[in-house]
Amino acid sequence: MLFLFAILIGVLYGAAVYLLLRRNIFKLVLGLIFLGHATNLLLFVAGGLTRGFPSFLRDIPGEVEKMADPLPQALILTAIVISLGVTAFALVLVYRFYSVTKTVDLDELSENE
Amino acid sequence: MIPVLPIILPLLFMVVLIFTRRWLAFQQYFSLLATVVLTLVSVILLLDVQQNGIATLQMGSWPAPYGISLVVDMLSAIMLVTVSFIAIVIMIYSPGFIDKGRQSAGYYPISFGLLMGVNGAFITGDIFNLYVWYEVMLTSSFVLIALGGSAEQLRGSIKYVTINFVASIFFVAGIGILYGLTGTLNMADLAFKIRAAGHIPHMNGALMLFFIAFSVKAGLFPFFFWLPASYHTPPIPITALFAGTLTKVGIYTMFRFYSLFIVENALFWKSFILIIAGLTMTIGVLMAASQFDIRKILSFHIISQVGYMVMGLGLFTVGGISGAIYFMVHNMLSKTNTFLAGGLVYQRSGSYDLKKLGGLYKASPLLALLFFVPAMSLAGIPPLPGFFGKFFLIKGGFEAGDYLITAVAILVGLFTLFSMVKIWNEAYWKKEPEEIKKGKLSRRAIAATGLLAIAVVLLGLFAGPVSELTVEAARQVVLPELYINAVLGL
Numbered sequence: 343m344l345f346l347f348a349i350l351i352g353v354l355y356g357a358a359v360y361l362l363l364r365r366n367i368f369k370l371v372l373g374l375i376f377l378g379h380a381t382n383l384l385l386f387v388a389g390g391l392t393r394g395f396p397s398f399l400r401d402i403p404g405e406v407e408k409m410a411d412p413l414p415q416a417l418i419l420t421a422i423v424i425s426l427g428v429t430a431f432a433l434v435l436v437y438r439f440y441s442v443t444k445t446v447d448l449d450e451l452s453e454n455e
Numbered sequence: 456m457i458p459v460l461p462i463i464l465p466l467l468f469m470v471v472l473i474f475t476r477r478w479l480a481f482q483q484y485f486s487l488l489a490t491v492v493l494t495l496v497s498v499i500l501l502l503d504v505q506q507n508g509i510a511t512l513q514m515g516s517w518p519a520p521y522g523i524s525l526v527v528d529m530l531s532a533i534m535l536v537t538v539s540f541i542a543i544v545i546m547i548y549s550p551g552f553i554d555k556g557r558q559s560a561g562y563y564p565i566s567f568g569l570l571m572g573v574n575g576a577f578i579t580g581d582i583f584n585l586y587v588w589y590e591v592m593l594t595s596s597f598v599l600i601a602l603g604g605s606a607e608q609l610r611g612s613i614k615y616v617t618i619n620f621v622a623s624i625f626f627v628a629g630i631g632i633l634y635g636l637t638g639t640l641n642m643a644d645l646a647f648k649i650r651a652a653g654h655i656p657h658m659n660g661a662l663m664l665f666f667i668a669f670s671v672k673a674g675l676f677p678f679f680f681w682l683p684a685s686y687h688t689p690p691i692p693i694t695a696l697f698a699g700t701l702t703k704v705g706i707y708t709m710f711r712f713y714s715l716f717i718v719e720n721a722l723f724w725k726s727f728i729l730i731i732a733g734l735t736m737t738i739g740v741l742m743a744a745s746q747f748d749i750r751k752i753l754s755f756h757i758i759s760q761v762g763y764m765v766m767g768l769g770l771f772t773v774g775g776i777s778g779a780i781y782f783m784v785h786n787m788l789s790k791t792n793t794f795l796a797g798g799l800v801y802q803r804s805g806s807y808d809l810k811k812l813g814g815l816y817k818a819s820p821l822l823a824l825l826f827f828v829p830a831m832s833l834a835g836i837p838p839l840p841g842f843f844g845k846f847f848l849i850k851g852g853f854e855a856g857d858y859l860i861t862a863v864a865i866l867v868g869l870f871t872l873f874s875m876v877k878i879w880n881e882a883y884w885k886k887e888p889e890e891i892k893k894g895k896l897s898r899r900a901i902a903a904t905g906l907l908a909i910a911v912v913l914l915g916l917f918a919g920p921v922s923e924l925t926v927e928a929a930r931q932v933v934l935p936e937l938y939i940n941a942v943l944g945l
Contacts, residue, residue, distance in 0.1 A: 362621070367613060374620050381624045381631070388635030414634065417583055421627055424590045428620055431597055435616060438601075439609040 347387045354380035366446050367439065371432045378425030382418045389414025457503065458512040458525045458578060460496045461535055464489070465571035472564035479558055483550050486563045490542040493570070497535040504532045505924070509931065509941035511580070519943045520644040524580035526942055529928035530780060531577040534707055537787050538573055541699040542566070544907045548795055549692045551802070551897030557603045557690070565602070566696065568595035576704050580942055582633070583640045585708065586626055589672075593619050596701060600689050611688030618681040622671035629664030636661065643942035646715035646935055654719060662724075665712055673705030675765060676735040679758045683742070686757075687750035687807075691798035694750060698757055699791035703783055706764045710776070713768055714932045715939075729769035733863045736762030740870040744877065749797045749807045752874055753790070756833070759867060760786050766864060767848050770855040777929035778847030781922055785832065785840035785914060792829035792907040799825065799900060800882055805892035809878065814887025821901065823883050828908040830879065832915065834872040840915040847922065 354376050361373030389411050397412035399405070440446055468489040475481055504510055504527055512525040527535075545566070553562050572592025579585050597619075601612040634640060636655055637648050649655060671678040682702070686694050717724050739759030746752045764786070767779020799822055800815060801807055816823040832839035845868055852861030914921060931937050939945070 362617070370613075370617060374617065377621065377624050381627050384628050385631035385634075388631035390635065413640070414631070417630070417634075420583070420587065424587070424623075425620075427594060428590075428597075428616070431594070432616055432620070435597075435601055435609065435612055438604055439606075439613060442604065442606045442609060 343391055343393070344387065347383065347391070351380050351383050351387065354383065367436050368446055371429065371436055374432055375425070375429055378421070378429070382421050382425075385414050385418050385421065389417075457496070457500055458510050458527045459514075461493065461500070461539075461574040461578060462525075462571055464493055464496065465567040465574065469564045469567040469571065472567060473561070476559055476561060476564070479555065482558065482563045483546075486566070487543065487546045489567070490539060490546050490570075494536065494539040494543055497532070497539045500527055501529075501532040501536050501924075504529055505927070509938060511942050520639055520641045523584050524641060524643065524942050525578050526580035526643070526938065527578055528931045528938060528941075529924060530707070530710065530932060533780060533784060533924060533928055534577045534703070535574060537784050538570070538577075538700050540910065541696070541787060541791050541907075542570055544791065544795070544903045545692050545696050545699075547906070548695075548798070548900050548903035551900045552690050552692050552798055554603075554690075560602060562599070562602060565595050565598045569599065569696070569700070571595075573700050573704055577707060580642050581640055582630055582642055582645065585642075586623070586630060589623060589626065589704075592701070592704065593623065596697060599693050600685065600697075602689065602693070605688075608688045611685035614681050615685035618671060618678075622668045622678075625664050625671070626668035629661045629668065632657065632661040632664065641942070642711070642715055643939045647939050647943060649716060649718055659720060662712075662716060665716075666709075669705045669709045669712070670731070671705075672702065673709065673765075674702050674735075674758045674761050675731055676738055676758075676762075679735070679739070682758060683751055683754040686754045687748065691750070691794060691801065694754075695791045695794035695798070698753070698794055699787045702757055702761055703764075703787055706761060706768075706783060709765070710768055710779075710932055713771070714935045725769055725771060728765060729857060729860045732762045732766040732769055733860050734762075735759070735765065736867040737863060740867050740874065743874045744870060747809045747881075749800065749809065749878060749882070750794070752878060753793055753797060756871070756874065757790060759871065760790065760833070762867070763845070763848055763864060766860055767851060769860070770851050770857060771933065772851055772855050773926060773929045773933050774854050775848065775851030775929075776932050777922065777925040778844065778849075778851045780925040780928050781840070781847055781918070782844030784921070784925075785844045785911070788907060788911050788914060789829040789832040789839075789841060792904065792911055793826065793833065795900070795904045795907060796822070796826035796829065799896060799904060802894050802896055802900065803892075805894060809881035811888060812882040813885035814883075816883040818887065818893075819896070822896070825901070825904045825908055826883070827879070829911055830875040832911050834875045835868050836872075838915045838918075840911060840918060843915060843918040843922070 358373045358376035361369045392410035395408045395410055397410040509528045514523045569592055572588050575588030579588055597616050600615055637645055639645055674682045736759045739755050743752050743755035764779045764783050767775045804812055832841040835841040835845045849861050
């Protein structure tokens with residue numbers, strides 16, 4: 343399980359970096375989204391993977407010790423909300439940039455400076 | 456109760472300002488009043504910390520490692536006071552420079568959002584909570600830097616948003632790994648566990664992720680390129696506010712983390728940070744010297760000065776850290792002041808380009824004086840605070856026996872003088888070009904810049920008493936046990 347997660351996170355990071363290096367700024371935003379997801383998964387895995395024992399109490403004796411750690415899940419929830427906000431902002435920004443300059447190319451963007 | 460006020464108050468002010476967005480006159484006076492209140496609260500906190508030691512507050516009365524702790528030590532208190540004082544000045548200065556559209560689009564409420572994030576980052580004692588405050592601060596700064604939406608601003612904003620988001624991702628990844636290694640998020644508890652465990656495998660990986668995240672925020676070599684590419688695009692009060700506060704939050708966090716979390720491999724981290732510091736100051740100052748836009752010279756300059764602060768951290772002696780903290784306060788004031796004076800130059804002559812400027816000394820000696828004071832302070836001319844800052848740092852460097860970095864610091868000081876003199880010669884002393892615009896200066900802006908210049912001079916004149924505070928702050932940084940015991944109640 344851990345091995346699968348490691349590969350998934352690696353692939354997501356790889357895709358994110360690839361997209362961040364594109365010239366198209368819309369792909370840049372996609373890269374940011376992937377980066378956010380990869381990191382959320384990393385938080386999840388770093389907290390330890392537990393199967394079959396969700397992180398809420400069901401009044402079964404001895405379950406507290408085996409229960410999944412709820413804290414990383416709370417952290418991920420916060421991180422998801424934050425990256426949602428930043429992504430929304432980035433999308434609006436990219437759209438505004440496109441409507442002002444009529445281009446989505448980062449290279450044209452730096453030529454004008 | 457008091458430690459939470461620097462976070463709660465900006466939130467309240469922001470809510471009030473959001474609902475009164477259309478009444479510009481009210482917004483201007485209310486935000487000024489609000490920043491004054493914020494400064495008073497911070498000063499009270501500073502005095503409290505000076506008398507009673509580190510102040511802590513456990514949110515929701517959850518005991519230390521479980522709940523979120525708020526901690527104000529001397530370093531936080533000094534930063535709080537400096538930031539809120541800068542906010543007062545910016546609020547006086549803004550009305551003349553931010554156009555009505557931007558003002559009613561939410562300039563004032565968002566500025567308080569920024570202040571809330573900055574203050575939160577200074578106060579919190581929980582590593583994930585710190586990330587959240589960073590995001591509050593960054594999201595506000597995203598809005599401020601893009602506010603108005605001119606093509607140039609949007610260009611700068613895209614770079615700024617992207618690099619800062621990537622840096623935040625590094626930060627969260629570091630938090631995740633650190634939590635996996637230690638099972639706690641409370642900074643004091645983390646520090647305690649790291650010390651108790653002796654050796655924790657993969658610790659350096661997490662620390663390096665943090666180091667990258669904060670060096671992007673602080674503008675350290677080799678992660679500083681976003682800063683001069685974006686800082687010059689928004690209206691000048693926003694640039695000045697960013698220059699005075701944001702990079703320094705990165706530095707502050709680095710101080711905190713270095714003090715609490717670096718136990719193993721201390722020698723590696725020390726030399727690593729000193730090397731980065733040396734490269735940052737040298738490259739920043741050389742790039743500043745090659746620019747011709749006032750805002751770009753000053754932006755590159757931020758980087759070079761950040762190098763000095765990190766140098767103090769690398770020395771990690773009371774003398775070095777105390778010098779770095781004094782230097783940080785001086786830099787926040789003087790740097791903001793030079794940006795504001797640059798704004799006045801723009802208002803008078805309609806350009807930031809040194810090639811198109813000239814004759815300002817003759818045209819307006821007051822304007823010249825307002826630039827001269829902070830510029831000479833940055834260059835390190837006594838009795839201005841820049842001199843004492845560099846003096847304390849260099850003295851600390853000699854005492855610690857790190858001669859190479861100290862020599863670099865002295866050399867960089869010369870180049871700093873050069874780039875300040877460059878602005879002075881081109882904008883103030885050169886003969887006035889014929890087609891120059893003769894704009895009218897805003898009185899409020901002059902008053903604000905003057906107020907800040909007076910603060911700079913006073914910081915230099917009272918270097919002795921201020922350095923007593925910074926020595927106390929440095930003592931608390933060098934002896935992390937004080938922080939740990941205060942939070943965990945050991």
